[in-house]
Amino acid sequence: MSFNNLDQLYRQVIMDHYKNPRNRGTLEGDVMSVNMNNPTCGDRIQLQLQVEEGTVTDAKFDGEGCSISLASASMMTQAVKGKSIDEAVKMSGAFSDLMQGKDIDEDIDFGDIQALQGVSKFPARIKCATLPWKAMEKGVDEQ
Incomplete structure (x- = not known):
């Protein structure tokens, strides 16, 4: 796959998470907020x-x-579900x-998160x- 095709695919993944965010909403009960x-x-x-x-x-x-930012939040919430706190923090690092x-x-395994790799070329983002x-x-x- 060429660089341009890969770049386009990554943009599509980011826009999909932005337009159709996973895990957007609030949780009830005793949660870390x-x-x-x-x-x-x-x-x-x-x-x-x-x-x-x-x-x-x-x-x-x-x-x-x-x-x-919203695509990253969508991807991150998907990625950390089922992980231990230590694994989630390691992934964050x-x-x-x-x-x-x-x-x-x-x-x-970053999965869709890998699509955000191109952001590193834009320090302000x-x-x-x-x-x-x-x-x-x-x-x-804080917990």
């Missing part, structure tokens, strides 16, 4: 995780922002490395992509 925003561009996210016995059993988000153009652990991941890290740290 974090609100974060990116004052530079106005993105804001409310992330909720339901954690039972150290495992993320459900994840939802709500908020406003650009296609990159690897995602941060991906956004900075660093080599990442081959053992981590990295904060958009990492906002939901930073919200998760903040929530775990």
Whole structure:
């Protein structure tokens, strides 16, 4: 597959998650909830995780922002479901490395998240992509 075709495919994946976000909404009951925003561009996210016995059993988000931040939130909530908190935090660190153009652990299956790799070429947009991941890290740290 050529670079242009791959780039187009990645754009389609990002737009699909933006237009048809997975896990958008709110959770009821005892959940970890974090609100974060990116004052530079106005993105804001409310992330909720339901954690039972150290495992993320459900994840939802709500908020406003650009296609990159909302697509990233959609992808992240899908990716962390069923993972232990430690696995989710490890994935978040690897995602941060991906956004900075660093080599990442081959053992981590990013799935659709790989589509955000091109964001690393646009430093001003990295904060958009990492906002939901930073919200998760903040929530775990505060718990």
